[in-house]
Amino acid sequence: EAAVTQSPRNKVTVTGGNVTLSCRQTNSHNYMYWYRQDTGHGLRLIHYSYGAGNLQIGDVPDGYKATRTTQEDFFLLLELASPSQTSLYFCASSDWGVYEQYFGPGTRLTVL
Amino acid sequence: QQKVQQSPESLTVSEGAMASLNCTFSDGTSNNFRWYRQHSAKGLEVLVSIFSDGEKEEGRFTAHLNRANLHVSLHIREPQPSDSAVYLCAPYMGYKLTFGTGTSLLVDP
Numbered sequence: 001e002a003a004v005t006q007s008p009r010n011k012v013t014v015t016g017g018n019v020t021l022s023c024r025q026t027n028s029h030n031y032m033y034w035y036r037q038d039t040g041h042g043l044r045l046i047h048y049s050y051g052a053g054n055l056q057i058g059d060v061p062d063g064y065k066a067t068r069t070t071q072e073d074f075f076l077l078l079e080l081a082s083p084s085q086t087s088l089y090f091c092a093s094s095d096w097g098v099y100e101q102y103f104g105p106g107t108r109l110t111v112l
Numbered sequence: 113q114q115k116v117q118q119s120p121e122s123l124t125v126s127e128g129a130m131a132s133l134n135c136t137f138s139d140g141t142s143n144n145f146r147w148y149r150q151h152s153a154k155g156l157e158v159l160v161s162i163f164s165d166g167e168k169e170e171g172r173f174t175a176h177l178n179r180a181n182l183h184v185s186l187h188i189r190e191p192q193p194s195d196s197a198v199y200l201c202a203p204y205m206g207y208k209l210t211f212g213t214g215t216s217l218l219v220d221p
Contacts, residue, residue, distance in 0.1 A: 031207060042213045043202075043209075043211040045209075094207065
């Protein structure tokens with residue numbers, strides 16, 4: 001089974017702070033995804049990537065940047081964090097042509 | 113864009129009674145659906161994958177898909193307190209998953 005890890009698992013920052021969430025997958029999957037989960041909204045796609053150096057915009061991208069530095073690593077950047085970005089963030093990966101997504105354990109971010 | 117709604121928002125059942133959860137979607141061209149379980153804002157666990165109209169059983173979990181009616185359901189046989197969790201429906205459109213808002217299930221012992 002694919003292994004997807006996220007760090008940190010919990011993060012507290014202040015409004016205007018700079019935050020980077022990290023995701024690593026060890027099964028050489030092509031696709032990686034960042035989601036946020038909020039009460040009443042389910043999981044919503046922020047950004048995704050189909051390979052190192054590639055970035056695609058998801059459904060709720062405002063206020064977020066992302067970067068895929070290697071096949072394994074995908075980062076989500078909040079450069080000016082706001083309280084509205086307090087959420088549970090999930091990373092996932094999947095292989096080309098195989099649409100099963102494997103999810104990481106999540107990162108809980110609180111912006112005060 | 114695919115839109116997904118789940119009902120009920122919350123459900124309480126007694127241990128051993130059948131639990132039935134519903135999911136409607138807007139785009140019937142999807143033929144790849146997932147039901148996930150999530151305990152207390154933790155990670156997602158895949159329960160059932162269903163790819164065609166009809167029924168798919170995985171242990172105590174059975175999904176029914178009817179794309180003409182834009183509906184997929186999940187039935188949990190003999191639910192246990194450990195099944196208390198949020199259940200998420202998610203159709204694939206190509207590579208992309210779209211999630212419903214979830215049903216919160218509580219199983220009373």
